Amino acid sequence: MNYISKFIVKYRIFKNQSISIKIIFARTGIMLAFLFGASAIGYIFHVMSLPEADIAIVYLLAVLLTARFIDGYFFGFWSSLLAAFFFNFLFMEPYYAFSVNTHSYIITFIVMLITALITSTLTTHARQNAIKAQEHEAEMKALYTLTNRLTDAADIHDIASTAIRTISDMLGSNVGCLCFDENGKPENTFIQQCSPAKQIWREISDPEEFRLRIEGLRTGCHKGGEFYDWPVYGKETTLGVIRISKEAAKMMNRTQVRMLHAMIESTALAMDRFRAAQQRQKINEAIVQERYRGNLLRAISHDLRTPLAGIMGTAEMLLNMTVQDERQYNLIKGIYRDADWLHSLVENILSLTRVQDGKLVLHKQQEAAEEVVGAAILHISRLHPEHEISVTVPDELLLVPMDAKLIRQVLINLLDNAVKHTAPQDEISVSVKKDNKENYAVFSVCDNGEGIETADIPNIFEMFYTSKTRRSDAQRGVGLGLTICDAIVKAHGGGIKANNRPGSPGAEFIFTLPLEGNDHELQ
Template sequence: MYIIVATAHSDAEEGIRLRRPQKKFLLHDIALTLVIAGMATGIGWLFRLLSFPEVNVVVLYILSVILTARFTSGYTFGVAAAVFATLSFNYFFTAPFFTLSVYDLSYLITFAVMTLTSLITSALTTKVKQAALEAQRREFDTAVLYRLTSNLTDAEDVGAIAQIAVAAVSEAMGCRAGCLCCGEDGRPEASFLQQRAPGDTVRRGTDAQALLERLATTSGPCEGEEFFDWPIRARETLLGVIRIPRETAEHITGEQERLLRSMIESISLAMDRLRIARERIRSREEMAQERYRGNLLRAISHDLRTPLSGIMGTSEMLMHMTDRDDPRYDMAQGIYREVEWLHALVENILNLTRLQDGRLVLNKQPEAVEEVIGAALSTIGKRAPDREITAEIPSDVLYVPMDIHLISQVLVNLLDNALKHTPQGEIKITVREDCVNHLAVFTVADRGSGISAADLPHIFQMFYTSKSRGPDAQRGVGLGLAICESIVTAHGGTITAGNRTDGSGAEFTFTLPLEDKDNAKQ
């Protein structure tokens, strides 16, 4: 049984051919040429016995040349048939018979016309046949691509895409092709799908790491012991690999390679479409979870804020009504501090949900740096009246466009964070003007244990708390720094965290533009 495939032959002939051994194919064409020429000679001899004119024999030989060009592999055998027909006509049908000698010079004109006519008809026949084969090949390629694209449209997962790809490539290349899929990280799976027969596939194991290393060295197909591997890529991401058996890949033609590349492109689009759809679904799920979490936090915070305010007021009244030497004063003071911490946490949660929802409107006004630092120190002084915090500000009055309440909260959160991680030691606020970039630079530095390398990349994430907290560090839920980043970003600034270079401790730096770009545009 032969398989119809697109291939190329000598004498510039390309088309749909039966895949046969080349030697047998050549012998078949030679035998067919001799048989057709022999039949033409035999029929011509019969015409001579029946006393038919010689012109009939000439036409018969021209017909044999046309038939040879039609049923053999190309122009070469047509030329050979034309020369053989002229020589046979001279040998069998012109005097002296059974020799190649010519007594009548007029026969030379007959031979020349006969040869030229045979060559022209052979060339025309070959070109028509070649055009038909080319059209047949293009029709085959188009049908394969159409079926592949149609089937890929209905594929619902990567496994279905692999099945469709294996079947289509095997049909187009006339081989037992395989398809290896990759995970979301771009690493090949440990097994791949290969077709054993039409409709019958098998899963085989492979060395994924070695394959990945080979593919990393080239952007095109890479050669292996059993397969030539053609990568399926999208945006420089490896989605899979089409595997063509070595015996087929070594003899692949230019037309076959172009067809294969078109098929790989269609497979790549299908895999990429499926990957994007999965990412879109995941994003929608994450957005829904974020929305539910925000709504839950907002509802809980609203319900807690009112009773906490009442408890704070009551405990503060008890403190004023009780002497400091009375044990009940310490109990009321403890209640006040705990409730104050909870109240600050609730306010942080509410502000964070407003920032995330875009419902917190910035009331930007040019504010003096002294005022915002004074407001922050006043707030933090109530929480830690026994701690000393120093501030270093420019001698000239520095006005910065800001929402003073929100920036005060940023400073309060940073100072509160410094107090938690610095039981004893210096805490310092520094403000300077960056005239080159037109920024006001705020820095809050402490003398605590600093930030570990493992915590530094995640320090501004919501609900992230240090995994290397010291024994003296106080509790936290990981919202303060996330709120700071949201507020500073909303002001058009940046915030960074790091360790001090002049000793132990951490420092947080945030910047605010000295010009209100939104008002400047207006």
């Protein structure tokens, strides 16, 4: 296939050279025909004893016709010179010699030469403007046709197929196009036009090396051994590469290069538009799925709240009626704990759906920080009496603008997380302090457990994220508690972070709440 393409291109070059020589001879013949015709008419005028000015006008007409029917300044310029010399040689005394007897003849010769040159220049310039206008019209028509075709394209490969068909028609060569995927990586195959009605797929030997070559491109195109590659750039990444054979690329003129760039831009816009439409469709599908998921979670959670409350109430009543030494006491206590865990999970799910729907409403009031902390510790101590929790609060009353119910939930989630990862004999502590410099309250929950894996710290507040390296005896979780904490704290204008305790085992969760309207996000 490559040898056939090279032979065709070489044949076209030889053919174009032959045609160029024929065109030059043809145009020279037309120019001489006009001049000889003007000389014949001038001879008739001379026999009729008409003045030389009339003969000069005939030669000017010949120059004008030459400029009108022959492209370029070259033939117009030479027809001007030859017309002046023919007029001097044939119709100025002494005849048939390049010399004159009077100064008036010299002036006439000079005026005629200047007039002929100006006339030829203006005529040629007007003709070239007309040719440029025609070329511009053809370019606009080609781009309009390409744009219409691209509008009907079904996918990226259809856009590439349409583009190379149009570019191949413009260049008279078999053009190819290699598409890039959404991640900016080239595909393993590219499509190439092999005839006006047929396209084929060809393989890329090393897509990764090809990608690096295009990314390192510093000029308009990459000049390879077989193809000259023009990248198709999108808004954010490379969308593809237009591949033109080396021989055809070398033969392109300025007009074709300009047209090629315009067509590549149209192709890039079409590909960008298709990718954007795909992205919008994926986003819409994700929104619909998220809405269905949220509705399902809300429906399930609401349906579970009532029976869970009944189970917890019954279990608590049975615990109060049972002596701790009895065998069934631990069984009832286990039922109560599991029901409470499910109840907390349901509350977290409902809170999460409210956050995602933007329905999390804060009822901020000045609340005493130690009271909110005490309520959270009381809740955890009732469920896990085997754990001791130490508390450190300021001596003076610390009032913090907050939604007490939500901040209590944050503390409960953090303490519950600490209990899951800490043995009963290990320390769990809660502290509250005021940062006077930044004007916010700092809450911290520390434990003496196994700590947080370094790889988990960046993702620990993500939804449904759970550590893959937890203890085998750690209590179960679904990765919603810390996500709820993050959402509630940020809704208050604060920030939250997690890290391992410096100098001792265990983890530390710190969150801040602004005082007196000072919004602060912890980094």
